[in-house]
Amino acid sequence: MKTKILFLGLVLSLFTVSCSKDNQSSSDQSITATDAATHAKMDQVSSDVEDVVESQYFAQNTTATGKSSAASESVLPACATSTLVVTGNTWTRTVDFGTTGCAMPNGNVLRGKIIASGSVNFTDHSYVINYSFDNFYHNDALVQGIRTITRNVQATTANATPHPVYVMDMNMSVTFPTLGTYTRVGTRTRELIAGFDTMTMADNIYLVSGNWTTTKPNGNSHNLTITNPLKFDIANCPVNKLVQGTIHISNTNHYADIDYGTGTCDNIYTVSIDGGTAVSHTF
Numbered sequence: 248m249k250t251k252i253l254f255l256g257l258v259l260s261l262f263t264v265s266c267s268k269d270n271q272s273s274s275d276q277s278i279t280a281t282d283a284a285t286h287a288k289m290d291q292v293s294s295d296v297e298d299v300v301e302s303q304y305f306a307q308n309t310t311a312t313g314k315s316s317a318a319s320e321s322v323l324p325a326c327a328t329s330t331l332v333v334t335g336n337t338w339t340r341t342v343d344f345g346t347t348g349c350a351m352p353n354g355n356v357l358r359g360k361i362i363a364s365g366s367v368n369f370t371d372h373s374y375v376i377n378y379s380f381d382n383f384y385h386n387d388a389l390v391q392g393i394r395t396i397t398r399n400v401q402a403t404t405a406n407a408t409p410h411p412v413y414v415m416d417m418n419m420s421v422t423f424p425t426l427g428t429y430t431r432v433g434t435r436t437r438e439l440i441a442g443f444d445t446m447t448m449a450d451n452i453y454l455v456s457g458n459w460t461t462t463k464p465n466g467n468s469h470n471l472t473i474t475n476p477l478k479f480d481i482a483n484c485p486v487n488k489l490v491q492g493t494i495h496i497s498n499t500n501h502y503a504d505i506d507y508g509t510g511t512c513d514n515i516y517t518v519s520i521d522g523g524t525a526v527s528h529t530f
């Protein structure tokens with residue numbers, strides 16, 4: 248009997264140690280350059296989706312900040328089509344990028360549909376735009392989710408003149424062909440700090456802040472925070488428009504920093520892991 252008890256104790260002890268090691272290994276995994284690159288790709292997804300959804304809002308509400316319907320539609324490539332349906336008090340615009348691939352000005356190739364909708368009452372102080380996807384791919388990565396963008400016009404520390412501020416409620420998944428499915432939950436705030444009082448969208452400059460959690464295919468999670476606002480300068484860099492800002496990535500025991508530079512119109516960013524030497528990468 249004592250032998251059986253000792254044997255059972257040994258088994259339980261080994262099981263406990265094994266579980267402890269498993270838990271430690273999952274939380275102690277280093278953040279890799281591949282992780283950083285994947286996060287950067289997901290940021291591009293969010294940015295392009297915001298551009299498309301905002302363009303559809305401007306197309307529907309042509310009195311907003313003086314934008315014209317033609318100017319808002321110019322954000323879309325010629326291979327994309329936008330259709331409008333108004334039902335009761337709700338407008339719905341479906342942007343169809345086709346099934347073979349449609350390149351945005353920044354080179355990202357989209358296919359499938361982005362669907363944006365909202366109320367016909369544009370006088371609401373906080374205006375909510377709904378968006379969803381229909382078989383939508385961003386550079387061959389499947390994007391799924393149904394969320395909202397809330398638009399306010401207000402003054403901030405970035406610009407004392409009241410300007411549009413968009414809060415994106417993110418709860419989306421991105422399935423990469425070789426990496427699997429990543430999910431992202433959090434908020435992303437985008438301020439239109441310049442170009443908001445003109446008839447074109449080509450002179451827009453945005454600042455983006457926010458934080459979110461990304462869960463990897465293996466179940467491990469990374470927390471991401473924009474530590475210096477991301478600057479999207481369409482006015483001066485219409486193609487490589489993300490020109491500035493930093494994002495901090497962390498898990499229990501490791502961290503990394505993505506730095507998008509200080510304003511140069513290029514597609515280069517650097518990644519530093521656990522405080523190590525910054526290594527350059529391209530989008």
